[in-house]
Amino acid sequence: MVHRIGHVGIRVSDLERSVRHAEEIMGLREVERVDGSSYLTCNERHHELVLVQGEQVACDHLAFEVRNDEDLRTAREAVLKEEDVTIVSEEPEEPGLDGALRFVGPGGFLFELFHGMAADEPPHYNTIGARPRKFEHITLKVSDKERMEGFFQKVLGFRLSDRSGDSISWLRCSPEHHGVSLIRDEKDQLQHYAWQIEDFSSIARTGDHLMRNNKTFLWGPGHHGIGDNYFCYFLDDDGVIVEYSANIMRVENEDAYVPRTWPDEPLSVNRWGNPPPPEEFVNGGTDLTRARISHG
Incomplete structure (x- = not known):
């Protein structure tokens, strides 16, 4: 079902500082910023890291990619069978996605399953340090x-x-x-x-x-x-x-x-x-x- 690790969302206390570190130390590039969330990438995909302005540092969500809408529907059916899982949303809450499902799973982690990540970002850009793949x-x-x-x-x-x-x-x-x-x-x-x-x-x-x-x-x-x-x-x-x-x-x-x-x-x-x-x-x-x- 899941065929690729998508990204992670991190809540940060100072968004400007955290974006600067991601760009100047980690070699990422900010694609866009929407409603206090910064979407960063290191390749053609719209985002591989989400930084969210918050009051304190925390793990916001874990995102995993499925191939298509059919796989997303299959995943939804499997999720609904789990007693300790609660669906939070069934529409994309981030730009650059065709479809998404968010739910709180075991341990209280917020999971996101998505498909159709936009992949039209420039593959090459100027950066500092070792840029990830x-x-x-x-x-x-x-x-x-x-x-x-x-x-x-x-x-x-x-x-x-x-x-x-x-x-x-x-x-x-x-x-x-x-x-x-x-x-x-x-x-x-x-x-x-x-x-x-x-x-x-x-x-x-x-x-x-x-x-x-x-x-x-x-x-x-x-x-x-x-x-x-x-x-x-x-x-x-x-x-x-x-x-x-x-x-x-x-x-x-x-x-x-x-x-x-x-x-x-x-x-x-x-x-x-x-x-x-x-x-x-x-x-x-x-x-x-x-x-x-x-x-x-």
Whole structure:
């Protein structure tokens, strides 16, 4: 059903500052601004990140793309069968979409399923730093990991790629190893969101660009064992964790692939060894928009 990770919406306390960071540090481009929301992209698609003016920093919504209106109707039927899901809207609330469905799902996360994203933005533009290729994945902290894992597979059509012990699961909706990963935790939060960059040299350019702007990596660079991608993590100006990812593993033969259970140890998440993720990364997360939780 879902065939592509769409974007994430983040509520920010200072929209101008956050847009400036997205453009000058992350290499994105603002497409338009409507009613206090900024729509940014790094490619031909209308938006791959939405920044929403709010009173405090929070995860506003998680967006996933389906192929067409028929798939959206099928998804709606599947959503209605879930007891802990509440539909919020059935029309697009963002520009650039042909159709959309929003609902509060497990854990209080606001989900958006959409189709028909406009793709007529200029593919080339001047930018600073290492420009991402596309939005790649999200990682969530979830208080009921089994429920959320089942929801992504049963309702949204994801497939399990790998697990790390009983603590983390990675799921895919395309040949790329994961579009979503789920971390068992006491709270429900957005742990980080990730952009796909060209190669490892882009990580080096990002590190130098951060240095020139008096910023540093939060964790990395490194080489994930699970997913086999190179990575670096840094904080945006709102304290949200951002990952740049390169060379992620692809599952080209769905019939032959067998999910693995990796040992729950540091080498599974960084083949290059120490240091392990710092506490700021492990304990980091962006709370959900409180107004959204009240719908559930």
